């Protein structure tokens with residue numbers, strides 16, 4: 054192995070500390086403000102109220118069962134079950150790497166086989182992480198991933214198909230950056246970052262943006278800086294889910310977190326008629342046009358999708374308060390069952406996977422980057 058390969062992570066970790074200058078959030082619209090502003094100024098992506106109400110009705114009916122709540126997160130076989138420090142360190146690593154799984158051809162995807170099941174997309178990341186842990190490489194330990202080499206990355210994230218994991222080098226850089234900060238300032242555990250946030254989701258979000266530059270998902274749109282913060286927000290949302298809103302996952306303001314602006318929720322929103330693309334944009338996406346991170350069309354798709362989910366959440370809340378029927382479980386388990394933007398997001402994201410074939414005629418937007 055060349056000397057550079059060995060030294061690369063150490064060089065990167067030196068760079069990180071210098072790059073990690075303070076991140077000023079003032080002057081950047083927060084995700085909810087950004088969603089509204091982008092939606093009000095969008096030229097190629099539009100919200101359709103009939104579709105918003107359709108999704109809100111679907112979700113409201115589902116939420117009446119009392120099954121649709123923070124406890125869902127742990128139900129997936131790949132998600133950690135321990136609701137402790139190990140679980141939040143697992144969530145942190147998954148959030149650092151949670152981006153850009155799409156491949157040129159949907160039929161040629163990065164795949165990981167784990168415990169007799171084949172995973173693609175986001176779940177292939179989780180399967181590779183759990184496979185590494187089973188094989189004795191503690192990928193959740195900052196002391197290890199802060200100096201992880203490309204050879205180790207290739208071994209851990211090896212594919213069980215012909216297609217390699219996209220952006221492996223960018224993932225190594227993100228891991229070294231995150232691990233270096235965690236080791237230098239938080240004794241190697243993300244639980245210590247959480248504890249510094251005083252049970253506030255917004256404080257944790259700000260702390261993550263301050264400390265970990267790879268999460269700074271900000272664009273310029275119509276003369277303003279807009280913070281979409283997809284990975285930083287999903288990190289908070291998954292910490293909440295991994296601990297069922299208790300202990301390390303307890304946040305007094307979790308309902309201020311918005312949907313996570315990825316490339317799958319827009320697909321679902323268009324499918325249900327809550328979002329509409331201009332003919333020009335739809336044609337571009339059907340041609341698999343590659344959008345640049347931060348370009349106008351890309352920001353419109355992400356920002357208007359985010360705002361659509363805010364409207365869906367607001368519509369559900371209005372239905373709950375109007376609903377006087379005694380069988381509505383939401384009333385008496387308000388705390389547990391309130392449908393916030395995180396649950397709206399997970400519902401749509403999981404549904405997009407369940408209905409992948411039905412939705413396949415709706416193109417997702419292709420953008421190569423580390424933000425989502």
Ligand SMILES: Nc1nc2c(c(CN[C@H]3C=C[C@H](O)[C@@H]3O)cn2[C@@H]2O[C@H](COP(=O)(O)O)[C@@H](O)[C@H]2O)c(=O)[nH]1
Nearest residue numbers: 129151152153174175176313315316317318399402425
């Ligand atoms: N908006 C939103 N985007 C999400 C997630 C998740 C994983 N969350 C699950 C984890 C625990 C709970 O069970 C959640 O359901 C991954 N992604 C993004 O999707 C894209 C990949 O998609 P696909 O090709 O289908 O794997 C990629 O941008 C990835 O960053 C989410 O929840 N919401």
